[in-house]
Amino acid sequence: MSSLHxxxxxxxxxxVADVAVTVEAGTIASVAIGGLPAPDAVRVAGLTLPGLPNLHSHAFQRGMAGLSETRGASDDSFWTWREVMYRFLDKLSPDDVAAIAAQAYAxxxxxxxxxxxEFHYxxxxxxxxxYADIAAMASAIAQAAHETGIGLTLLxxxxxxGGFGQLAPSHGQRRFINDPDSFARLVEGSRKAVSSVAGAVVGIAPHSLRAVGAADLEQVRRLAGGAPIHIHIAEQEKEVADCLAWSGQRPVEWLFDHADVDRQWCLIHATHLTLAERDAIAASGxxxxxxxxxxxxxxxxxxxxxAFHEGGGVLGVGTDSNIQVGAASELRQLEYSQRLRDRRRARLAPVGGSVGLSxxxxxxxxxxxxxxxxVGAIAPxxxxxxxxxxxxxxALVARSGAALLDSAxxxxxxxxVREVRVAGQRVVEAGRHVHGDVIRQRFSSVMRRVLG
Ligand SMILES: [Zn+2]
Structure with a gap:
């Protein structure tokens, strides 16, 4: 047991000020507000927040950040970016992925x-x-989580x-493909792979409606047990049009008709929604x-x-392509997207409330x-x-209360960030990851080889 003040x-x-926290086996055992520090408590100066969970990452894509910013002859879009991504991952080995993921996680x-x-495909x-071990790449992700100490939900x-209507996969997709039987073995292998990562959870992720057959969805969903189910959905207008052409329904509409979507699910992006789809997600949890x-x-x-937030919808943020990595960047971009659309300020907060805190x-x-x-609270x-x-x-000097979060x-x-603990273990000191130098050097040598 350890004590923090x-x-x-x-x-x-x-x-609030002066909070005594005890930690037992990585879990908060008690919280008391007010009072003097106990003599054996480690004093933690500054404002301590529950760490934010990043709910969507493709860690290997950190290695190609910034490499798809040239304008092509036709309209550039998600689909042209995807071709760059397919070429980048052509060469990566499990050791390369472990090195890139460790850099991203640090x-x-x-x-x-x-x-x-980690939405791992x-x-x-x-x-x-x-690979001889079908979960070799999952083990690379687990290794990066273990080395950096980040909490892991492996999906x-x-x-x-390759597309709606059970199209054959393209050459660029060959490293992603499974049938339901091999996927069941992969899930089993993933559970073994994370056994070295304290507190890790293995969920599942049907990639998207275009990559998963209607009949497969229920079969793979059962593999989740009670663990999270994540799916990319309604990210792109073309995806919505293709889904309509295939089924007569929009992606979220189709999903709600064919699966019991509830709080176990996380719908990644959900960008293009009708009002009915938006309200159905909010009501589902x-x-x-x-x-x-x-x-x-x-x-x-x-x-x-x-409208989603005010209607009681639950939302979170992820770094997805990892073109940039940072909690403040995601939260700021989320709020600013609403401001630019609405031509108003302070959108994602109740009247009189702080946007940062909300x-x-x-x-x-x-x-x-x-x-x-x-996770997600400083609570027993x-x-x-x-x-x-x-x-x-x-940016924080002379601030207090919610203005600290607004300014951060x-x-x-x-x-x-000055220091970070995961499951009570300190992994960032003076703003730097405790193994940051080793992780960065290895990442650099992998990148020189892969991009050289
Ligand atoms: Zn994604």
């Missing part, structure tokens, strides 16, 4: 995320054949077809998994965050639900995943 902390939606930890939901060898992805920086990068569109609390709750892990029974901000940072999100490039 937090100078300030976000608890129950409020910022950056997440340094910028406010303490957990990641790069499974097979470069020729599309299976092995079921990917079978499913999390809208928003990736505002990637959605802006790919020109996807703007999620209707204001956004942070909402995405903590949604991220925790999507992760399937007991929750993992001791704690992010402490540096109150001497120029809107006035600093990234959250001014």
């Amino acid at each position: 937090l100078e300030q902390a976000l608890i129950g939606g409020r910022i 950056e997440m930890l340094e910028t406010g995320f303490t957990g990641v939901c 790069l499974h097979h060898d470069v020729d599309g054949g299976r 092995p992805v079921f990917y079978r077809f 499913a999390v809208a998994g928003l990736c505002p920086v990637t959605e802006a990068s790919l020109g996807d569109g703007i999620f209707d965050g204001v 956004l942070y609390q909402a995405t903590l709750d949604g991220g925790a639900r999507a992760s399937g892990r007991a 029974g929750c993992g001791a995943d704690l992010v402490t901000l540096d109150l001497d940072h120029p 999100i809107f006035a600093a490039t990234e959250m001014p």
